[in-house]
Amino acid sequence: MRPFTLLWALCCATLAATAATPKPTNVIVLFVDDMGYADIGPFGNKTLRTPHLDRFAKEGMRFTSFYATPVCSMSRASLLTGSYSARVSMPGVLFPSNRIGLHPDEVTVAEVAKSRGYETIMIGKWHLGHLPEFMPTRQGFDHYFGLPYSNDMKQSRRGYPPLPLYRGEKVIETEPDQAQLTRRYTEEAVKFLRTKRDKPFFLYLPYTMIHDPLASSEGFKGKSAQGPIGDAIEEIDWSVGQIMGALRELLLDDDTLVIFTSDNGPSGRAAPPFSGNKATNLEGGVREPCLMRWPGRIPAGTTCDRIAGNIDVLPTLAKVFGADLPKDRILDGRDLGPLLADPTAAPVRDTHLYFTAAQKLEAIRQGPWKLFLLDPAKRKDEPVRTAPALYNVVEDPAERTNQALKHADIVAQLTKAAADRLAEIEAHKRPIGKLSDEPTAAETPSKSPVKLSDLKPGAQLKAAAAPQVGGRAFTLSCTFATTQANTVLVAHGGVQVGYALHIREGKLTFSIRRATDDNSEVSLPAPTDGQPHRVRAGLTKDGKLLLQLDDQPEVMIQGTGLLGKQPAEDFCVGHDAANPAAKYSQPAPFRGNLVDLTIR
Numbered sequence: 001m002r003p004f005t006l007l008w009a010l011c012c013a014t015l016a017a018t019a020a021t022p023k024p025t026n027v028i029v030l031f032v033d034d035m036g037y038a039d040i041g042p043f044g045n046k047t048l049r050t051p052h053l054d055r056f057a058k059e060g061m062r063f064t065s066f067y068a069t070p071v072c073s074m075s076r077a078s079l080l081t082g083s084y085s086a087r088v089s090m091p092g093v094l095f096p097s098n099r100i101g102l103h104p105d106e107v108t109v110a111e112v113a114k115s116r117g118y119e120t121i122m123i124g125k126w127h128l129g130h131l132p133e134f135m136p137t138r139q140g141f142d143h144y145f146g147l148p149y150s151n152d153m154k155q156s157r158r159g160y161p162p163l164p165l166y167r168g169e170k171v172i173e174t175e176p177d178q179a180q181l182t183r184r185y186t187e188e189a190v191k192f193l194r195t196k197r198d199k200p201f202f203l204y205l206p207y208t209m210i211h212d213p214l215a216s217s218e219g220f221k222g223k224s225a226q227g228p229i230g231d232a233i234e235e236i237d238w239s240v241g242q243i244m245g246a247l248r249e250l251l252l253d254d255d256t257l258v259i260f261t262s263d264n265g266p267s268g269r270a271a272p273p274f275s276g277n278k279a280t281n282l283e284g285g286v287r288e289p290c291l292m293r294w295p296g297r298i299p300a301g302t303t304c305d306r307i308a309g310n311i312d313v314l315p316t317l318a319k320v321f322g323a324d325l326p327k328d329r330i331l332d333g334r335d336l337g338p339l340l341a342d343p344t345a346a347p348v349r350d351t352h353l354y355f356t357a358a359q360k361l362e363a364i365r366q367g368p369w370k371l372f373l374l375d376p377a378k379r380k381d382e383p384v385r386t387a388p389a390l391y392n393v394v395e396d397p398a399e400r401t402n403q404a405l406k407h408a409d410i411v412a413q414l415t416k417a418a419a420d421r422l423a424e425i426e427a428h429k430r431p432i433g434k435l436s437d438e439p440t441a442a443e444t445p446s447k448s449p450v451k452l453s454d455l456k457p458g459a460q461l462k463a464a465a466a467p468q469v470g471g472r473a474f475t476l477s478c479t480f481a482t483t484q485a486n487t488v489l490v491a492h493g494g495v496q497v498g499y500a501l502h503i504r505e506g507k508l509t510f511s512i513r514r515a516t517d518d519n520s521e522v523s524l525p526a527p528t529d530g531q532p533h534r535v536r537a538g539l540t541k542d543g544k545l546l547l548q549l550d551d552q553p554e555v556m557i558q559g560t561g562l563l564g565k566q567p568a569e570d571f572c573v574g575h576d577a578a579n580p581a582a583k584y585s586q587p588a589p590f591r592g593n594l595v596d597l598t599i600r
């Protein structure tokens, strides 16, 4: 063989090998907590300095109709499973007192990556179950460094254990200095990127910031034009810059897809140009800034207005990893690949469903039209919106003009589509993970029945040991002292049947739920003076709700009757363990004194 022919043969062999085994693509998902749509430059922020995210947008694609969910845990479940939170039975927010988590049988993005030989690492906030059975290391992550839940679930909140920081399955610190978390997460990520490896990698970095309590390290604290929230956002931008810089330096740039988004809208702040914010299904609560960058594959400086969301991340990444999707279950998300190649391509998913923390279907969007099937949450200085409310969210992103009367045909069409889709999800929903292990002290069946008066906030009685309230009149009494404007004293039941004595927006409220959409409530201004007060709440045999505080006159209203059956859920004191028993989304656990509880 002549030298030229040999060289040509070698070239062909190399080309053939390259074509047969394309270099695998690394993936990084950066997931901020509580970041609003216009919190960063690429989505219209003019106050804060986000140069690294600005560059990210110039080099990648912006998604302007990218949906998350109203609150934390449900968003993370959607992101990691490619499914609506209601399909995987994930409530809005998990608390340290919960003994549930994302079901171990769920197939996570990390497990999909591992099926193709990827090395997987998670750095940051998990919030899908903090018991060992539910931790990231049991859901496909080779490495884990971070917090198991939100940064406000810490010791200074009565009843919570000290906030743990994990490495792998070991707690390495408690109550870490939160001002250092963004910096520490970033250093962990960059260190991981610099580690020499033969395998491709999947890095999931859910930041703890910008969830309250806000904190930033030196160099950012006090430096932004928007106070602590701006400082925390500018530090996240710095973090993104560090990670992108490391990719460039390590020549991994062309082989890595990076996704940047957030889990829900801003907390207590506006989310222009939308109405609503965190914990609502108005666009401001669920429409998130989203950037994706993949040099050579995603056209630079582009914008995609198609409906997309965190449920699409798993199907999209499965394709990128070269992995098969699980075939034994229904996923709600779709592969965004066609849009990554061409943002004007046909929509991959023309419908989005908006679920509440209580796993109810609140709204549906198809094309530009969004229909509220239930009344959306109200926010200060915003109009009252009453279902059915129909908005054109393309022309009216603030959801101000209800067009339900004008377009009855669209209302009918969306109502039908919502009912069909909900029926399918109800028929194929998958359970949340629950421990089947030994009961805790409070749950242990004893020879003498548990005395309610011995229960302290945080206690949870197994459903079988709970007071009998189905089909009968009952009165609940206790003495409490608190300064909280939003909390739960007693909750028993869930989204189908239950009752709760709680404080919501400063009102002491006794609520009865006879069926999913059959709620009755009686309320009084709550004494939040930290002094002990006696409360009596009841359901009379003719279906009236009564509420009495100290020796004030009793307030009584007509409800719709007795509870048709005994609630199936546990009886909780000072918190609500899983499915909310009343119309609250994420009430804080009770911090205060609660004694002499009785139910007769």
Ligand SMILES: [Ca+2]
Pocket: 033, 034, 071, 072, 211, 263, 264
């Ligand atoms: Ca959040």
Ligand SMILES: [Ca+2]
Pocket: 103, 104, 105, 106, 107, 108, 111, 138, 139, 140
């Ligand atoms: Ca799994």
